[in-house]
Amino acid sequence: MEDCIFCKIIDGKIPSAKVYEDDNVVSFLDIMPANKGHCLVVPKKHYETLLDIPDGDLANLIKATKKITKALSLSIGNGSFNIIMNNGKIAGQLVSHAHIHIIPRFKGDRLRLTWSHKKYIDQEMKSVQEKIKKFV
Ligand code: AMP
Ligand code: ZN
Secondary structure, three states: OOOOHHHHHHOOOOOOOEEEEOOOEEEEEOOOOOOOOOEEEEEOOOOOOHHHOOHHHHHHHHHHHHHHHHHHHHOOOOOOEEEEOOOOHHHOOOOOOOOEEEEEOOOOOOOOOOOOOOOOOOOHHHHHHHHHHOOO
């Protein structure tokens, strides 16, 4: 993908602070971190969202995510972290090359990853449940 910033990082065309690389996956520090140590884990092949990633590559991606999270926890972190994946523009995906965020958490870091709670009315919850189940 010519205009993809992560493809350029993977191809070595632009620099990044890499922390891990194997045949399928690369991980580097997010340039605008939510906390220091915030890493991105990226499949080397250009897929846009989670749903585009074949199961084999997804397994490699999540295994690498666990490995890097462990390293973060043993180095600058403490075992508390958020794993986040934004999929699609409306969900806040700015770079359309699928990636997983690992954000180490520190006591008092004042990072807000909360949302307001909505409510189901009447039979809505049941109806939503049934709709989803039909496609699983
Ligand atoms: P998302 O909103 O999930 O697409 O997140 C994209 C992330 O990529 C953001 O947190 C950016 O700070 C990060 N980012 C964008 N360009 C670079 C870059 N050249 N090197 C490292 N991280 C980047
Ligand atoms: Zn790409």
